Amino acid sequence: MECRSPVTKPKANRSDSDSILKVELRAAELSQATGTENEHLQLQRLRAVLNTVWLPGPEDHDEQNSVIAAVLAALKKIAPLDELEGMLAAQMVATHNTAMECLRRAMLAEQTFEGRQENLKYAAKFLGLYTRQIEAFDKHRGKGQQKITVEHVQVHAGGQAIVGHVDANDRKTTGTDTDDGKRLANNPDPAVPPVKPPSTDSRRAPVKARS
Secondary structure: OEEEOOOOOOOOOOOHHHHEEEOOOOHHHHHHHHOOOOHHHHHHHHHHHHOOOOOOOOOOHHHHHHHHHHHHHHHHHHOOOOHHHHHHHHHHHHHHHHHHHHHHHHOOOOOOHHHHHHHHHHHHHHHHHHHHHHHHHHHHHOOOOOOOOOOOOOOOOOOOOOOOOOOOOOOOOOOOEOOOOOEOOOOOOOOOOOOOOOOOOOOOOOOOOOO
16 A cells, blocks of 8 residues: 655655655455455545544654554454445544544644634534544444333233343342242232122121011
């Protein structure tokens, strides 16, 4: 892969090849970092992310390789599974790096008060965008919280109903039998109270016979 440094202009006494950074990356790494097997998409996506980060001058190849390795490691850690997740991963890394750059500029010793406030304002916006990108990524991958809605529960006489989440592995909170045959004390009350039997008191008043 060849990537031109976005912030460094070649000097007049240097050839164009001196301003081009050449990095060798394995195909498996690019596929894991970009979520696609297409070589053109892989290179385009990685170049797009690298254009959003600050790279040192072409004379410092070690530092350039360190920055590129960090970007690649971040993309591989996100591990996009398809092209859409690859685009979201690239945006997340770019947004994070931009927010951190705004924070860095805000803390420069020679920074003016207005400049500091402006950089902090944009940093907050980028960090909020980063959070929304993570939520979109999780939603696409299906990591959103599952919601269960109970619309109608019908309980017959003498029956019992349990509404809620029951975990079979949590023996301390459920009212089911455990493996050793012991029943826990959390038993719900009957839904319908039992019917009382008729009174058998023999001291009832006698019924008068009609004449």
